[in-house]
Amino acid sequence: MKTIVIIGGSKGIGGAILKNQLNTHKVVNISRTKPTISHENLTHYSCDVLVDELPDLSELDSLIYCPGSINLKPFSRLKIEEFQSDFEINVLGAIKAIQKYLPQLKKKNGATILLFSTVATKLGMPFHTSIASAKSAVEGLVKSLGAELAPKIRINAIAPTITNTTLAEKILRNDAMKEAIAERHPLKKYLIPQEVADMADFLISEKSGSMSGQIISLDCGIVTFKS
Numbered sequence: 001m002k003t004i005v006i007i008g009g010s011k012g013i014g015g016a017i018l019k020n021q022l023n024t025h026k027v028v029n030i031s032r033t034k035p036t037i038s039h040e041n042l043t044h045y046s047c048d049v050l051v052d053e054l055p056d057l058s059e060l061d062s063l064i065y066c067p068g069s070i071n072l073k074p075f076s077r078l079k080i081e082e083f084q085s086d087f088e089i090n091v092l093g094a095i096k097a098i099q100k101y102l103p104q105l106k107k108k109n110g111a112t113i114l115l116f117s118t119v120a121t122k123l124g125m126p127f128h129t130s131i132a133s134a135k136s137a138v139e140g141l142v143k144s145l146g147a148e149l150a151p152k153i154r155i156n157a158i159a160p161t162i163t164n165t166t167l168a169e170k171i172l173r174n175d176a177m178k179e180a181i182a183e184r185h186p187l188k189k190y191l192i193p194q195e196v197a198d199m200a201d202f203l204i205s206e207k208s209g210s211m212s213g214q215i216i217s218l219d220c221g222i223v224t225f226k227s
Helices: 012-021 080-106 129-149 175-184 193-203
Strands: 003-007 026-031 042-046 062-065 111-116 153-160 215-218
Touching: 003 012, 003 080, 012 026, 012 193, 062 080, 080 111, 080 129, 080 153, 111 129, 111 193, 129 153, 153 193, 193 215
Parallel strands: 003 026, 003 062, 026 042, 062 111, 111 153, 153 215
Antiparallel strands: none
């Protein structure tokens, strides 16, 4: 039974990933809030990844870093501190977690790291300068670190379009907004957390054993197709 460490697995996409893994793996969740579910395979550590020392773990096979932000403002209204905050939670937090647990990952055969980007790194979207900048750094980290850690450790990222989570509740705040956002996507839908969790399951499994340094778009066609 493998050990999966999830940073930010109490809700949203992280929560869906956690639920996906519990029946077949040991799951260590590290987040500020405790998951609403309990399971014999689940261990929780209450921790703010940006402030607190991460817990010492004896072993792990996969590290998944889920924290992110949606800070949508006109460029002229964004403060430097907001760019710094988005960079810290999306990039520096991931770096901190990887550096902490890399020695344990190196001891395992087939170890994996999974990070998260966004469709906004490839599709120019108004009001996304801060998050697109931070997530572009995540993509650079994935590619550079993937080359550095090969062949021992694989690292990939998922770049989802808008997903129906509490993080996106201001955007998906009513039926009219939901319908408008779905209509913008060629597949006439947006994501639910389970779809992202299923892709995460694939990317940390042996089924994706030939993939590293990849940014996998779950975009409902919005980047790939001309609508």
